[in-house]
Structures are given as structure tokens and as C-alpha cells.
Amino acid sequence: MMNQWQGKKVAFLGDSITDKNHIGTKKNYWQFLEEFLGIKAFVYGLNGWKWDGVKEQAEILYHELGNDIDAILIFMGTNDFDNGIPIGEWWNIQNEEVFSRGRTLTLPRRIFNTDVKTFRGRLNHGMSYLKDHFPEQQIILLTPIHRGFADFGGDNVQPEESFPNNSELFPEIYIEQLRQAGDIWSVPVIDLYRLSGLLPIRDAHSRYFHDEKTDRLHPNALGHRRIAQTLMYQMLSLPAGFR
Template identity: 30%
Template sequence: MNCLGDSITEGYKNREISWADKIEPLVRAEKINKYGIGGSTVSDYVDEHPMCIRYSEMDDSADFIVIFAGNNDFTRSVPMGEPNDTNTKTFYGALNTLLSGLREKYPNGKFLYVTPLRMWNYAHPKWNEFVEYDKKNKVGKTLKDYRDAIISRCEYYEIPYLDLYNEGLYGRTEKTRNAVYIDGLHPNDEGHNIIASKIAGKLKMQ
């Protein structure tokens, strides 16, 4: 199984242990390949290890491919573009490149795209204020706009998705945030357990 993502998949602030490490016994995978890099975006609008490029370097023999991405495209204000874009400097264009490329690379593979988690009072170094999922970024988009784009392209490429934007980790109050998050974005160990269970449940349906 290949797990492509950002700092959440990397296990940032959680001893580099993430949902990808915890899912192995749940799905009885022979091997888990973690391709999580902190700050990674889908688009190459910014030079942050873009997934629309580095997916091609993943293990060719994987039978399951999980993509968990989009938070950094929102925080780095990647332009949305249009649904049929091929320009990877836009979010739609990068999604089209990534998803069509994965379909070609793994013609018999099974896929799952995990939408971004909501952000709750998260202190991002490139924002002048705390980031909330419903605030607009520098190009006037909310995190939901990126989530909606992901679902649109997944449906086009017939790729199943898990909507963690709406069914992820709740953190509206300090108590609920502290139960599953480290900082309002990155899950703690229990948060990763919950995510692993949700992803495993979705994979078992395929």
C-alpha cells in the first residue's frame, strides 16, 4: 500500500507515527510505503514537494493507493483554476494530473482519496492570524472549496473518497480539540487511531 500525503501522513509532532503506520494490521497489508512530507501540496504552485510530480516515484507494485492531501494547498493559497485545467499551478490542474497519472500508473490499483481535515484555531507560520477551516485564504477560497474540488475530480476519475472534512476529527472547543489534535491540525495518537480506522473501513468496502 502506498500512502501519499503531507505532514499528517508523515506523523508530524507525533513521533513520526501516523495513521499510515497504524493501518497495517487493520487491512493486513504486506507492506506500507509512507510518502508523507511536511508542507507538501498537490500543486506545484509553490515548491513544496508537489504530489502532482512525486507520485511518479512511488512503488509500482502497490495494490492500494491512498492520497490524503489538500490542507497545504489551502494554506498556501494555491489558485483554484477550472475543473478541466491541466496547468499544475492551479489546484484543479494538479488534481487532474495527479489522479489521471495514478490511473495510468496503477491500471488495476484500488484507490482512496482522503479529503482534508478541518483546521481548528491552527497557528500557521504563513498566516497573520489563526487558521480556521471556514476562513478565506489569499485567493478568497475556504478549505471547503478545495474539498469540493477534490470530490469533483474523484467522481470524474471514479476514485472513491473518504470525506474527513465532514466526518473527521471534531475540534470546535478546546476540550474536543485536545482529545484528538496536537495543534488544531495535526492529530495526536488517538486522532491517528481514529483516522486509520476510518480509512481501513473504507478500503475494506472495495
């Protein structure tokens, strides 16, 4: 299909759902996008990573390709929820003098909070680097999909999203921060949490995930294809870069 993404170089930052070492699937969503849109995928996502690692993944991308990339998609956040990362604040406020309408005033000024111990701080930390180093690239945030139960053995048992994390927060709180980050950092958000239709807490949707009994966290190839289909139609409404 001829489209504005044909032949474009697209980087993917993220966690296990993006990892080149397939987890729970034989084919990742970005491989489907290579087929659907004709993109060339450059994959930096790694299993278990959280938003405090976005800058590091982006640094590797910049070291390897510099600005020879057209777009960057970031599919991250579910592990921040699972680890109970506090939400934090978008801004630190400090008083500063400013010349306004013929006089000098002292006004509160908001400065990005980049405290990587908080989720908002992590979003600011990662987006600061991306915006400064990739000004001509299309940067797109993806929200995580809904979370199902997973039992990876030992003490690595992760309840499904009907239960809060150890900060007593539910996943939609983290999803809302990613939606807000799109406004704050002027980037598109493709809301897979809402648009993909994947709902692993319902038995009828277990067909889209790795294992009905032990892993409804990682989509199988059918689930990845559904994610890719959702991304494809959203991406077709966006420029494929600005170089």
C-alpha cells in the same frame, strides 16, 4: 482480522499528516492501518506538500516499486487551501470535427486542464499520472480533515477554518473539488472531512490534536487512530486492488 487488505502493499501520498517523520504524533494513521488491516505501508508523504507534488511522489513510487503495489491512497489538499491556490477549471474547451450519426460535425470538446497553478489543474495533473501508470491499482482519494489554529512561530501562524484564505475561499470549497475529482477520475473518495468526526475548532476536540494552544492542525496519536478507524471501515467496502 482476516480481510481483503491482509498482506496488501499500500502506498500513501500526502503531506505532514502522512510524513514518516512524525509531526505532532508518536504514531501515524497508516501505522494503525497496518495493525487493523494487516497491510504493508509504503509512505511517500512529506511535510508541507501540496497537490502539485502528487505526480512527483507518484513518480518516486513508480521508480521504486513499479506496478508491484496494490493500492494508493492520497491524503492531500489542506496546504493548497492554506496557500490560497485558485480553484481554476476542470476543462479546456476546443472545437473539433467528429463523425457522428452519418455526418461530420464540429463540436466543442473538453480536454483536461492540467495547469498546476490552480487546484483543479493540480488534481488533473496528479490523477493523469496515477491513472496512466497504475491501471491495476486501487486509487483512493482522501479529503483533508477540518483545520484548527496553528502557531509554528515567526510569520507561520495559520488561522482556523472560520477565516478564509488569501483567495477569500473557505476550506469546504477545496473539499468539494476533491469529491468532484472522484467522479471525474472514477476513483473512490473517503471523505475524512465529513466522516472522521474531527472538529478542532471545538475545544472538546482539542484532545485529538498535538497542542490545544499552538497546534490544532496536526492530530496526535489519538486523532490518528480515529482517522485510521474511519479509513478501515470504508476500505473494507472496497477491493484491495485489481491485479
